[in-house]
Amino acid sequence: MKSTIGEAISITLFGESHGNGIGVLIDGLCPGITLDMDYINHQLTLRKPKGRISTARKESDEMNIVSGYFDDHTTGTPLCILMENSNTRSKDYSKTKDLMRPSHADYTANMKYLGFQDYRGGGHFSGRLTAPLVAAGSICNQILKKKGILIGSHLKQINNLVDDSFSQDEKELIQQIHEMNHAYFPVLNNKKQEEMIQLIEQHANDGDSVGGIIESTIINLPAGVGEPFFHSIESVLSQLIFSIPGVKGIEFGLGFDFVNHTGSEVNDTFYMDKEEVKTKTNNNGGINGGISNGMPITLKTVLKPTASIYKKQDTINFKSKEDTVLQIEGRHDPAIVHRARVVIDSVIAIGLLDLLTQRYGYLWMGEE
Numbered sequence: 001m002k003s004t005i006g007e008a009i010s011i012t013l014f015g016e017s018h019g020n021g022i023g024v025l026i027d028g029l030c031p032g033i034t035l036d037m038d039y040i041n042h043q044l045t046l047r048k049p050k051g052r053i054s055t056a057r058k059e060s061d062e063m064n065i066v067s068g069y070f071d072d073h074t075t076g077t078p079l080c081i082l083m084e085n086s087n088t089r090s091k092d093y094s095k096t097k098d099l100m101r102p103s104h105a106d107y108t109a110n111m112k113y114l115g116f117q118d119y120r121g122g123g124h125f126s127g128r129l130t131a132p133l134v135a136a137g138s139i140c141n142q143i144l145k146k147k148g149i150l151i152g153s154h155l156k157q158i159n160n161l162v163d164d165s166f167s168q169d170e171k172e173l174i175q176q177i178h179e180m181n182h183a184y185f186p187v188l189n190n191k192k193q194e195e196m197i198q199l200i201e202q203h204a205n206d207g208d209s210v211g212g213i214i215e216s217t218i219i220n221l222p223a224g225v226g227e228p229f230f231h232s233i234e235s236v237l238s239q240l241i242f243s244i245p246g247v248k249g250i251e252f253g254l255g256f257d258f259v260n261h262t263g264s265e266v267n268d269t270f271y272m273d274k275e276e277v278k279t280k281t282n283n284n285g286g287i288n289g290g291i292s293n294g295m296p297i298t299l300k301t302v303l304k305p306t307a308s309i310y311k312k313q314d315t316i317n318f319k320s321k322e323d324t325v326l327q328i329e330g331r332h333d334p335a336i337v338h339r340a341r342v343v344i345d346s347v348i349a350i351g352l353l354d355l356l357t358q359r360y361g362y363l364w365m366g367e368e
């Protein structure tokens with residue numbers, strides 16, 4: 001029952017949506033790093049709910065760093081960040097306590113924790129826990145950024161509306177990553193952005209929800225990063241990304257579309273670009289044998305439509321063991337895709353910093 005992930009850099013996540021607070025413990029950071037608090041807060045803002053496309057619950061997500069940071073530097077000892085829960089409305093959950101929300105973790109948590117779990121607001125299984133995850137990931141991300149390694153994501157699809165794809169041209173891609181990293185609702189095609197927002201609002205008005213796909217890319221990751229056998233880049237990133245509530249699928253590079261092609265169509269052939277080894281195509285998403293080949297890492301993640309909808313749904317009363325009908329109250333996201341984007345970027349940063357530290361040693365983190 002460990003809530004910890006990682007080898008050289010490890011992250012422990014704790015808390016419940018309606019408990020006193022939530023937090024994260026980061027172990028393995030190099031001493032002497034000055035944290036860019038503005039950057040971390042900017043990342044946290046990208047995860048915060050906004051407008052009718054998000055939950056009405058508003059939390060400050062203010063960070064309280066209680067250990068591992070002294071005199072504006074990391075000490076190298078475990079760094080612990082706490083955040084308060086203050087805008088809880090637990091009465092929304094008391095009435096329906098025994099009614100299991102379809103597709104949420106109420107039933108499975110009851111089975112695992114024998115009924116002793118904090119059920120309020122999805123408890124430990126709430127998307128609320130992704131706030132400290134973003135704080136930890138943003139620390140890792142700022143270290144990667146200093147090394148020139150950039151991570152960026154956009155909303156590739158919301159329900160049936162599809163955005164453009166990231167550019168294949170390096171200069172244009174860097175520009176797109178910067179733009180997406182500053183946008184609250186990151187879509188490459190401005191026209192699609194408006195349509196997507198309207199679609200989410202429309203379903204929210206109907207008491208329903210929608211899902212979507214996030215496309216992510218990582219550039220300037222040197223070739224040779226990734227560990228055998230179970231710590232391939234795909235394995236490490238997938239485990240982290242699948243830990244995000246609501247994620248139901250991931251593909252790297254061409255992913256499931258590989259099935260529609262022959263080897264001669266999709267093999268990424270090599271060539272020399274002056275002194276650099278490159279591939280003409282990047283169908284493998286920058287990874288061969290679980291190890292980076294120096295091309296951009298590309299992946300897509302699918303998030304399901306939010307489980308808690310306001311339409312009436314069939315369910316069971318867990319206590320009386322009867323079929324019943326559930327009408328959810330409370331404040332929920334009609335789509336979680338836009339808020340989950342920065343969570344994905346953050347866990348990618350955690351996984352990559354872990355693998356890079358395994359390759360280059362932990363003092364590498366602090367080297368200019």
Ligand SMILES: Cc1cc2nc3c(=O)[nH]c(=O)nc-3n(C[C@H](O)[C@H](O)[C@H](O)COP(=O)(O)O)c2cc1C
Nearest residue numbers: 104105125126127245246247307308332333336339
């Ligand atoms: C940022 C974020 C916000 C979320 N908001 C909600 C929400 O308001 N209502 C809800 O039912 N699920 C929400 N979820 C998803 C649930 O937490 C998730 O579906 C649930 O824990 C069950 O896990 P699973 O979908 O991975 O099986 C959110 C997830 C994230 C990442």
Ligand SMILES: C=C(O[C@@H]1CC(C(=O)O)=C[C@@H](OP(=O)(O)O)[C@H]1O)C(=O)O
Nearest residue numbers: 017055057121122126127128330331332
């Ligand atoms: C509070 C946040 O998101 C919550 C994620 C969530 C869920 O079921 O995942 C349900 C809602 O809250 P509550 O737990 O009060 O029902 C969301 O508001 C947050 O992300 O900070």
